[in-house]
Amino acid sequence: MSAPFALATYAVLAEMVAGDGPHTTYRKMWEIKAFFDVVGIRNLTATSTSRQPWTREVLMGLDRAALARVCEAVVDPSEFRGLDAPRHEDAAAHLNSFLASQRAKLVFNGVRYDFQETTATDVDFGADVLTMIDGDSPYVEEQVRKCGAKLAAKDYDGAITNARTLIEAVLVELEGQLAGSPNDYKGDLSAQFKAVAKRLGMDTQRDDLDARFKEVVRGLVAAVNGIAPIRNKMSDGHARAAKPASHHARFVVNAAKTIAMFLVESYDMQRRRKPLTKSEAGAKE
Numbered sequence: 690m691s692a693p694f695a696l697a698t699y700a701v702l703a704e705m706v707a708g709d710g711p712h713t714t715y716r717k718m719w720e721i722k723a724f725f726d727v728v729g730i731r732n733l734t735a736t737s738t739s740r741q742p743w744t745r746e747v748l749m750g751l752d753r754a755a756l757a758r759v760c761e762a763v764v765d766p767s768e769f770r771g772l773d774a775p776r777h778e779d780a781a782a783h784l785n786s787f788l789a790s791q792r793a794k795l796v797f798n799g800v801r802y803d804f805q806e807t808t809a810t811d812v813d814f815g816a817d818v819l820t821m822i823d824g825d826s827p828y829v830e831e832q833v834r835k836c837g838a839k840l841a842a843k844d845y846d847g848a849i850t851n852a853r854t855l856i857e858a859v860l861v862e863l864e865g866q867l868a869g870s871p872n873d874y875k876g877d878l879s880a881q882f883k884a885v886a887k888r889l890g891m892d893t894q895r896d897d898l899d900a901r902f903k904e905v906v907r908g909l910v911a912a913v914n915g916i917a918p919i920r921n922k923m924s925d926g927h928a929r930a931a932k933p934a935s936h937h938a939r940f941v942v943n944a945a946k947t948i949a950m951f952l953v954e955s956y957d958m959q960r961r962r963k964p965l966t967k968s969e970a971g972a973k974e
Contacts, residue, residue, distance in 0.1 A: 693753035697830050698787040702756075703745035705763045705784065712780040713763060718743070728758045757804035760784060760795060764802050777802075789837030790830075807841075818950055821957035822862050829858045829949075836942045845938035852938075852945035853878065853916055859949040860885050863956050882913045889955050909951065912944055 694702070701710075706724060708715035716724065718740050725733060725747065735746035748756065762768075764784060769777040781795045781802055788794055795802040822829065832855035839848040860881045864871040867888045874881040886892070886906060893903045893910075933941075 693751075693756055694748075694791055695787075695830055695834070697827065697834065698791060699745055699748050701784065701787050702759065702763065703741050703748055705780065706744050706748070706759065707741045709741055712775050712783050714768065714774060716740075724762065725759075728755075728762045730755055730759070757793075760788070760793075760804050761802050764795060766801065785841065786838040787834055789841045790834040792837075794841065818953055821953050822859075822866070829855070829862060832858050833946070836946070840935075840939060840942060843935070845933040845935060848938040849933055849941050852942045855945050856913065856916065856949055857881065859952055863952060864888070866956070878916070879910070879914050882910065885952065886910075889952065889959065891955070909948055912948060916941060916945060916948075 704710045705713045706716070707721060721740060721744055722733065725731070730747070730751065733747050734750075735743045737743040737746055748759065751759070764777050764781040766777045769775060769780070778797075781797065785794050789807075792807045794805055794807060796805050832851050835851040836848055836855060839845070839851060857878060860878075861871045864881075864885050867885070872881075872884065874884075886909070890898075891902075891906045891909075892898065893906050898906075
């Protein structure tokens with residue numbers, strides 16, 4: 690069973706509960722335990738002795754409903770009193786930038802914040818997919834989070850930019866795993882995609898590859914070819930030829946997530962069947 694939140698979200702939530710960052714007030718260990726008690730979370734167990742690691746361990750053992758209560762409580766306006774206190778609006782916005790990739794958000798109802806699940810038809814690129822890539826992949830996770838956050842903030846230019854960067858980040862990570870180190874494609878996303886796809890056995894020139902699957906691969910190549918230039922025309926990376934609408938940005942983000950997920954899952958399937966070596970990468974999937 691996959692974790693309810695991505696690792697980066699656990700980390701920022703632990704920081705906010707402990708009050709170690711700029712968005713909430715510092716809490717001593719007994720105050721952290723009291724915080725969880727007020728939220729209705731008791732019988733806490735963790736092996737760490739330091740405040741923030743201990744808090745993160747506790748959070749990672751909670752289900753989504755309990756995590757929702759923690760999110761609501763950590764930005765409760767009653768916790769942000771005094772002239773020198775951080776602003777609850779800033780704390781909620783900071784946490785929302787991470788919750789967006791978990792398809793959730795905190796909404797202020799005039800008195801307090803409510804944890805709400807988002808119902809948009811976004812492709813779910815969650816923690817379970819991220820863990821399929823060897824090692825920590827904070828940059829990949831960061832791009833997923835930024836895509837969701839910028840869509841939520843109606844920053845459609847930025848969402849398109851991060852969608853393209855997400856594909857690049859996944860390709861770099863996969864090529865590093867398959868070949869030892871990624872090549873420099875000088876921004877040519879199509880060439881980068883084709884190189885990684887070939888190492889994954891998705892080479893349309895192979896005679897032994899199913900004809901129907903070849904069409905799927907050609908479709909992925911076409912999609913990547915479309916995403917690469919659309920960033921130049923509609924994103925914030927260059928002077929724009931057109932301003933993107935919400936459905937344009939959401940389509941590009943979802944397409945990028947789908948392509949990235951397919952590549953990661955193909956890599957993970959091959960790795961599970963037989964560990965891939967540099968010489969074997971590219972064997973039939």
